[in-house]
Amino acid sequence: MEKEYKPVSFSKTTITELMVPTYANFGGKVHGGTILSLMDKAAYVCSTKHAGAYCVTVSVDGVDFLRPVEVGNLVSLHASVNYVGRSSLIIGIKAVAEDIRERTESHTNTSYFSMVAVDANMKSVQVPGLVLENSEDVRRFMKSKFRKEFRLKKKEELNEMIAKLESATDLNYLDKENCIVASTLKK
Numbered sequence: 364m365e366k367e368y369k370p371v372s373f374s375k376t377t378i379t380e381l382m383v384p385t386y387a388n389f390g391g392k393v394h395g396g397t398i399l400s401l402m403d404k405a406a407y408v409c410s411t412k413h414a415g416a417y418c419v420t421v422s423v424d425g426v427d428f429l430r431p432v433e434v435g436n437l438v439s440l441h442a443s444v445n446y447v448g449r450s451s452l453i454i455g456i457k458a459v460a461e462d463i464r465e466r467t468e469s470h471t472n473t474s475y476f477s478m479v480a481v482d483a484n485m486k487s488v489q490v491p492g493l494v495l496e497n498s499e500d501v502r503r504f505m506k507s508k509f510r511k512e513f514r515l516k517k518k519e520e521l522n523e524m525i526a527k528l529e530s531a532t533d534l535n536y537l538d539k540e541n542c543i544v545a546s547t548l549k550k
């Protein structure tokens with residue numbers, strides 16, 4: 364059977380939601396978790412459209428909230444497929460908050476959701492290839508490939524460091540940290 368390809372534009376998705384008072388934290392701003400949940404929804408819609416299959420979230424990269432979101436704002440999540448592997452997809456999501464009265468817009472964050480297409484038994488399945496339609500699509504694909512490779516390398520390094528730490532007994536390592544070690548733990 365011939366391999367299937369779909370253009371980036373096929374699955375581009377925007378979800379817009381009003382930030383209602385029930386989304387607020389005690390400081391009156393919108394919970395970060397609310398924004399994350401909306402982003403996850405946008406990632407699901409976008410990945411499922413491309414894959415033509417059920418998709419699950421496996422990891423999230425680059426969640427930095429750059430500024431608070433206010434109750435009453437309209438938040439739009441712009442999602443597009445940045446990269447596809449065999450069964451995985453990286454969805455780039457840009458969150459933009461809009462103040463209708465002030466007519467201002469602010470970019471609150473951009474995050475990258477790794478999704479995997481699965482069958483009814485939760486076994487990963489192949490997704491269509493991606494048609495890169497312009498230089499922006501090419502740049503995003505390359506950037507995601509790089510980010511994926513970098514993350515795997517960093518994960519290995521981190522595991523090595525943690526393994527070393529677990530065998531370490533030198534409490535001097537914590538000297539400049541904001542903690543004290545109970546005297547019963549000191550030899």
Ligand SMILES: CC(C)(COP(=O)(O)OP(=O)(O)OC[C@H]1O[C@@H](n2cnc3c(N)ncnc32)[C@H](O)[C@@H]1OP(=O)(O)O)[C@@H](O)C(=O)NCCC(=O)NCCS
Binds near residue numbers: 422447449481486487
């Ligand atoms: C998604 C899942 C089925 C993948 O299982 P798996 O045994 O790793 O499957 P595979 O080895 O076939 O890997 C599938 C793909 O996932 C990718 N992948 C696996 N773990 C990943 C991670 N943490 N981050 C990014 N990609 C990941 C692999 O690189 C592979 O990509 P490719 O096919 O494009 O090369 C399994 O991890 C799962 O069920 N996770 C739970 C998902 C879920 O419930 N999410 C909601 C959370 S509440």
